[in-house]
Amino acid sequence: MNRILAACAGGAFVLGLAQAALSGTALVGTALADDLTIGLASEPSALDPHYHNLTPNNAAWQHIFDGLISQDAKQRLQPGLAVAWKPLDATTWEFDLRKGVTFHDGTPFDAEDVIYTIRRIPNVANSPSSFTIYTKSIASMEAKDPYTLIIKTEAPRPLLPTELSNLAIISKETCEGASGGDWPKTEDFNSGTLAVGTGPYKFAEFVKGDRLVLTRNDDYWGGKPTWDKVTFKPISSDGPRVAALLSGDVDVIDNPPTQDLPRLKADKNINVYSGLSNRVIYLHMDQFADDTPGVQGTNGRNPFKDKRVREAVSKAIDRKAIVEKIMGGVAVAAEQLLPKGMFGADPALEVEAYDPAGARKLLAEAGYPDGFKLVLGTPNDRYINDEKVAQAVAQFLTRVGIQTTVDASTKSVFFKRRNSYEFSMYLAGWGSGTGEMSSPLRALVATPDKEKGYGGTNRGRYSNPAVDAKIDEALQTLDDAGREKLLQEASDLVIKDYGILPLHYEVTSWATRKGLAYEPRTDQYTSAMSVTQAQ
Amino acid sequence: MLVYLIRRLGQSALVLVVMAVLVFIGIYAIGNPVDVLISPEADLAEQQATIARLGLDRPLWEQLWLFLVNAVQGDLGRSFVHGVPALRLILERLPATLELALVALVVALSVGVFLGLWAGLKPDALLGRSIMTGSILGFSLPNFWLGLMLILVFAVLLQWLPAGGRGETVDLLGIRTSLFTLDGLSHLLLPAITLALYKTSLVIRLARAGTREVVLQDYVKFARAKGLSPSRVIYVHVLKNIMIPVVTVVGLELGSMIAFAVVTETVFAWPGIGKLLIDSIVNLDRPVVVAYLMMTVFIFILINLAVDLLYSLLDPRVRLSEAGA
Numbered sequence: 001m002n003r004i005l006a007a008c009a010g011g012a013f014v015l016g017l018a019q020a021a022l023s024g025t026a027l028v029g030t031a032l033a034d035d036l037t038i039g040l041a042s043e044p045s046a047l048d049p050h051y052h053n054l055t056p057n058n059a060a061w062q063h064i065f066d067g068l069i070s071q072d073a074k075q076r077l078q079p080g081l082a083v084a085w086k087p088l089d090a091t092t093w094e095f096d097l098r099k100g101v102t103f104h105d106g107t108p109f110d111a112e113d114v115i116y117t118i119r120r121i122p123n124v125a126n127s128p129s130s131f132t133i134y135t136k137s138i139a140s141m142e143a144k145d146p147y148t149l150i151i152k153t154e155a156p157r158p159l160l161p162t163e164l165s166n167l168a169i170i171s172k173e174t175c176e177g178a179s180g181g182d183w184p185k186t187e188d189f190n191s192g193t194l195a196v197g198t199g200p201y202k203f204a205e206f207v208k209g210d211r212l213v214l215t216r217n218d219d220y221w222g223g224k225p226t227w228d229k230v231t232f233k234p235i236s237s238d239g240p241r242v243a244a245l246l247s248g249d250v251d252v253i254d255n256p257p258t259q260d261l262p263r264l265k266a267d268k269n270i271n272v273y274s275g276l277s278n279r280v281i282y283l284h285m286d287q288f289a290d291d292t293p294g295v296q297g298t299n300g301r302n303p304f305k306d307k308r309v310r311e312a313v314s315k316a317i318d319r320k321a322i323v324e325k326i327m328g329g330v331a332v333a334a335e336q337l338l339p340k341g342m343f344g345a346d347p348a349l350e351v352e353a354y355d356p357a358g359a360r361k362l363l364a365e366a367g368y369p370d371g372f373k374l375v376l377g378t379p380n381d382r383y384i385n386d387e388k389v390a391q392a393v394a395q396f397l398t399r400v401g402i403q404t405t406v407d408a409s410t411k412s413v414f415f416k417r418r419n420s421y422e423f424s425m426y427l428a429g430w431g432s433g434t435g436e437m438s439s440p441l442r443a444l445v446a447t448p449d450k451e452k453g454y455g456g457t458n459r460g461r462y463s464n465p466a467v468d469a470k471i472d473e474a475l476q477t478l479d480d481a482g483r484e485k486l487l488q489e490a491s492d493l494v495i496k497d498y499g500i501l502p503l504h505y506e507v508t509s510w511a512t513r514k515g516l517a518y519e520p521r522t523d524q525y526t527s528a529m530s531v532t533q534a535q
Numbered sequence: 536m537l538v539y540l541i542r543r544l545g546q547s548a549l550v551l552v553v554m555a556v557l558v559f560i561g562i563y564a565i566g567n568p569v570d571v572l573i574s575p576e577a578d579l580a581e582q583q584a585t586i587a588r589l590g591l592d593r594p595l596w597e598q599l600w601l602f603l604v605n606a607v608q609g610d611l612g613r614s615f616v617h618g619v620p621a622l623r624l625i626l627e628r629l630p631a632t633l634e635l636a637l638v639a640l641v642v643a644l645s646v647g648v649f650l651g652l653w654a655g656l657k658p659d660a661l662l663g664r665s666i667m668t669g670s671i672l673g674f675s676l677p678n679f680w681l682g683l684m685l686i687l688v689f690a691v692l693l694q695w696l697p698a699g700g701r702g703e704t705v706d707l708l709g710i711r712t713s714l715f716t717l718d719g720l721s722h723l724l725l726p727a728i729t730l731a732l733y734k735t736s737l738v739i740r741l742a743r744a745g746t747r748e749v750v751l752q753d754y755v756k757f758a759r760a761k762g763l764s765p766s767r768v769i770y771v772h773v774l775k776n777i778m779i780p781v782v783t784v785v786g787l788e789l790g791s792m793i794a795f796a797v798v799t800e801t802v803f804a805w806p807g808i809g810k811l812l813i814d815s816i817v818n819l820d821r822p823v824v825v826a827y828l829m830m831t832v833f834i835f836i837l838i839n840l841a842v843d844l845l846y847s848l849l850d851p852r853v854r855l856s857e858a859g860a
Contacts, residue, residue: 046617046618053574126618128573128585129577130581207711208617208627209628209806235700236813237801237804243699244699247686247691247694247697248694410566412565412566412817412818416567416570419570430575431575454578456577
């Protein structure tokens, strides 16, 4: 089956060729000027904004609902249904709410709706991936008056505003008791009955696997939205998605396949927009087990416990070549876990220079002059060109003496094997949902600790008390400037210790028909709010 | 007849149980659904809560036993991703696949029998030979390639038909169908042709072989000698007799068209059960995959039964009690 799907993807190439040959023919857009149709690579699993914490779902609810706080295209916090917020003391926050906002069904918005929303989060039945990770720090909530909300946290929680930006506010008046039981049911959101928010577009129709149709909310508090009607169509195969754009069935597609990008760019009827994402592709190394499973020829020693070996691996990889040759220029070589310019990224760090001679020298110093044998694990359908990147890394490592073979598998199998520590080195990616540095640091390099929620994806089991201490301190610091500095220092510590090896930041692309413009988002959301008529 | 039916149903039940166990154990061996489902931001406590809620912390035999007990009561489990009963999810998507398979079947039968009959009656004529050569092409072209080529020609270059998706639907007796709107039919045409091509070639071959055999039979000669018009000889005596192998094979193929329209549905983004299956496999939505395969087995059993019953109507020489022995 995989092979067939891959062949479908390959077909896109053929389509691109034919289109290039015909670039003289004008494209006939089927949609009216103010209607927009978007072809999605993956569709939301529900319209209940609290059901599944997943990129397609979160991108979809932003149309119908609003958060208390919103994230702009660069994931900086902006006022949403709250116009201002500030900490009163270490564990108390005050939110000033927007006045005069109504839900699509006419019910007014006030602090009770926010409290109701946050209380519902843990009560969503059958949620595959719950939003409780954003609410569990909250100890109590109180409406001082209808437009002033006080939230107390159990411990200092500087990330509270960021976390709240992930929650869609629903109407208490509409939802309470609407589904019979105590809490509204997911089905009633999917059917549209409760898909009632304050957002720029209103629910019109949702047929799973087929379409999601929205219409303009003329009373939107943020100004009149651009489009009369927005239709999302899930087209998961790459080739057919490109074909749908070329044939004028859809106006915008997300994730056009990298091999088709040059041809799409050459087509004067198509515009391509690309933007840096918050996702870093990295190599993680087993720095815990003495007898690590994927290494041979070291007399039972685990070479990655030696910093010199980790540094050698980093120096052996030509990141710029990977970006240019394999990613087709649609990626940016990475020096840390989040691109510079985002909150907590250290501006002083530089991309590791390609230095195979230095790598060989370091390996010899560490006692491996003849290198060793290594198996590199990677998924082959999760990140852009993931397996090809792993193959390139394997060749770079083999050149300096670490004879590397790639073990690629489908994502569901890969993640299971990775999580049971079957790899001595693996390639994976991390998108920072919060848009700031504490997310990758906590997940990827902090010492695993269930109580603190650290190290959930630290499957190399890297552990550095100095890094942990910096993260601890940052997560207690309410002052933004102070916290940013601590996060930068923590990032610096990890990178200079070669605890994890960043390769590149993914760049996300969207393709539109002529006459449209798309503003790329670092969170990779595909959104009608990002599409405008080009001038 | 009744004894035959009961025996067949008993065999079918056994097949269903064996299938259920095999599929359940098979999918258990692949990956861990939680790794795919849960947000990577979730901490360890959250991950473990989800594992426990989905019942994935229990041993395999216990999960299997629970599944079988519930399945007997008609509950095939709840989708991990969508949170609704797997069977309901499949039934929601089924009309889209059925209408696609139905249109493909009509295309395959009408075009296939007509061309096959023609080729069988005039095997040495140029047209007869071209039909046979053409059918080889129909066998050999891969489904996804044909689909992409149709999209390329009719959607991208000529822009006559849409590239994919399902068109406008109307409610008919509570079932959403796109068979009665122009937009719906225009969306249906390319995927139906893609799905029908292989079957058409199959029907052409069967019909041609059948015709060549039947026209030499005594009863055809007798009908001619009796002075019946050539069209009556062909459309009544010949056609009826070549339909037996055609019905058998097409019956079996209908099952495979419904169950394995996967590739066509993927290429044309057709929101049927085939696309649901692919999405569910990718997301490791185990209950949906198992329910899907159970339903597929069920459909095959039903169709085979119906084909056996149809034989007896078409050919009085076939007796069901013998077929069962």
